[in-house]
Amino acid sequence: MVLSVCPNPSIDTYAWLEDFQLGKANRISKQEEFPGGKGVHVAMALQEAGAPTVLMAAWAGHPGEWIKAACKERGMATVGVDLKGMNRKCYTFLAEATAIRNTELMEPGPEMNGEDFDRFVGVFKDNLRQSALTVMSGSWPKGAPKTAYRELIAAANGSGKKVILDCSGEQLTHALEEKIFGIHLNEHEAKQYCGTSSVHEAFDKLHEKVELIALTKGKEGLFLSYQGTRLHANVTLEKVISTVGCGDCLTAGVALGVSRGYGVEEIARYGAAFGAANCLRPDLGMIYKADVERLLPQVNINELTYG
Template identity: 75%
Template sequence: MILSVCPNPSIDTYAWLEDFRLGQANRISKQQEFPGGKGVHVAMALNEAGESTKLLASWAGHSGIWIKSTCEELGIATTGVELRGMNRKCYTFLSETSSVQNTELMEPGPEMTQKDFDRFAGVFKRELEKADVVVLSGSWPKGAPETAYQELIAIANREEKNVILDCSGVQLERALEENVFGIHLNEHEAKQYCGTPDVLDAIHKLHEKVDLIALTKGKEGLYLSYQGKLIHANVTLEKVISTVGCGDCLTAGVAHGVSQGVGVEEIARYGAAFGAANCLRADLGMIYKADVEQLLPRVIINELTYG
């Protein structure tokens, strides 16, 4: 079982407008809502692929009930802690005529006290016993300690459980004070943490603390370094509908490959196919198994040489 941890889930809302007029009333013509948050996307992708997964999250208010129940309707087992307030909504406003495209508004979400975090860590430790792989991804609610992921990784390391991490900022910096099995970073996060835009330089620095490194560069694809191999994986798509959640689905693909015990090339193949599958539909942060199966044989794998 893969434990998918999402400390700060959201409702991702797409709202269509004829035009976006600042300072005036704007009427929404169509609206769609999806369960969101990086860890939620990971759990949905794993579940669709047929992988056993459980979603551990912080649930708050009516929005938390909606996210949780929607995931459960998809067949995803859930657990976690309840917080005061409401899980955040992230709005994307799309206008066909305005020069202001894809305007985003993000709610603050609930706050997490130290006591709340301690309860979260307790649930994590309990669920860890049943997990083969753990994916930690996304932000934390306001008030959570800067060492939140670091503390969860320390717990997992003591239990000898493989953790794959996908986060940024101070949480990433503190987390990498521990040894981490796997990490997914995009090129901007890698540059921010490693201080270099060069893939090989970034991977070399990250390997001081990390065994498996998945570094993505948009259309350029995935660079996966693991077990002494550096693999480049990419797949060409004729049409991209939405890229929201692609990185999260790629993380899920890598976790799926690790859980299945396949080789480095196949881990990279799953990662690239999962990420690309998310581009083929308008559903945010979601994949379809049929799309993944169609893409897997189309992924181009190349082994690169270090240095």
């Protein structure tokens, strides 16, 4: 079983408007809502691919119940802790006539105090026992310690369990004070932490603490370093509908490959195929198994060399 940790889930909302005028009433003509948060996207992708998954999150209010119900409809088990307040909503406004198209507004979400975090750690340790691999993704609610991921990783390391991490900022900096099995960073996060745009230099620095490194560069695809092998994997798409959640789905593909004991090339292949599959439909942060299966043989993989 893969334990997918999403400390700060959300409801991702697409809202269509013909126009947007400041200072006036604006009517939304169409609205769609999806379970959101990086870890939620990871869990949904794994579940769709047939990998047994449990989603762990901090749940709050009616939005939290809605997210859990949406996950249950997809056959996913959910665990976690309840917080006061409401899980956040993240709005993407689509107005054809104005520059507001693809403008995002994000609610603050609930707060987490020290007692809440201690309960979260307890539930994590309970579910860690049944997991073969843990994927931790995204931000934390306000009030959570800056060392939250580091503490979870230390617990996993103490139990001999592998962790794949996808986060940024202070959480990432503190997390890398521990040894981590795997990590996914985009090019901006890698440059911020490693101080370089060079893929090889970033690999060298991160390998001081990390065994498996997945570094993504948008359309350029996935750069993977693991077990002494460095690969570039990418797939060409004729049409891209939405890129929201592509990195999360790519993380899920890498996690699936690791959980099944695949070799480095197959891990890269699944990572690239999962990320690309998310681009093919308007559903935010979701993949379809049929799309992944069609894309897998189309993934181009090349070994990276220095210089």
